[in-house]
Amino acid sequence: MDISPLEFQLDSDKIIFERLQKEFEAARASQTEEIYLDGEQWNDGLLATIREQVHMEADRKAMSGDADISAGPQEKITYKTGNKVICCLEGARIGIQYETSFAGEHCEFYHCVLESKSFLQRMTVLEHTVPFFLPIRETENDLLSSNAMKFIDHVGDLLQAYVDRREQVRLIKELYGNQIGELYHSLPYHMIDKVTVSLRYTDLISVLPTRITVLAWPMPKKNSTVTLNRMEDGISGNHPTPVRLPYAEEALRTMSLPEGENYVC
Structure with a gap:
């Protein structure tokens, strides 16, 4: 049976979503602390600290070798601000999980994973589960290298606004179909x-x-x-x-x- 390009893309997106969702769940399950950020606490300085943490952890594991990876308790912090949860993932990656909602009810999770080869190099989007019709690559080109915090926030705004519009249409069909x-x-x-x-x-x-x-x-x-x-x-x-x-x-x-x-x- 032939599979259309769209069906193949949807299957691929589903696999990526399930894998990233499990990885985020594991990261949150192993966290030692979850910090809730309010207003100005979410800033460029904190994001730089998170970047430094993921690279230091990756360097520590590379230097200590597989046998000593688990030696000594390691602090694992996740950060929550608005509809975003920011995690330090394996391999010097930063993961952002977006939780969308409508009228106070949870809708879907979306993910975006950022990486950089070193702390001094620019970050790039490694993978994501953002719907293909939302302009995440254009947003990456416009914002990520110059203002990573603004990029992260803007992707969250895109996702939440999309869900708001979609759910308004769904509700209007239910009420006035x-x-x-x-x-x-x-x-x-x-x-x-x-x-x-x-x-x-x-x-x-x-x-x-x-x-x-x-x-x-x-x-x-x-x-x-x-x-x-x-x-x-x-x-x-x-x-x-x-x-x-x-x-x-x-x-x-x-x-x-x-x-x-x-x-x-």
């Missing part, structure tokens, strides 16, 4: 369309749309006929003209989809 009919969206849910509503989001970290159009078509009268008029450039019909609903557009500009939909349906 019989009224809205078909609902179309792009993979990252940053373009959403239905018959009378068009939403566009500025970027992939936006939760509320910035370009909104809500149109309502008058119901056609029974037994009405459409008069066709021949014109120089073809045939045109006397079709009903849609009417914009500015109050609904304003509601969708300031409310999440399930709330704003009350002004549309």
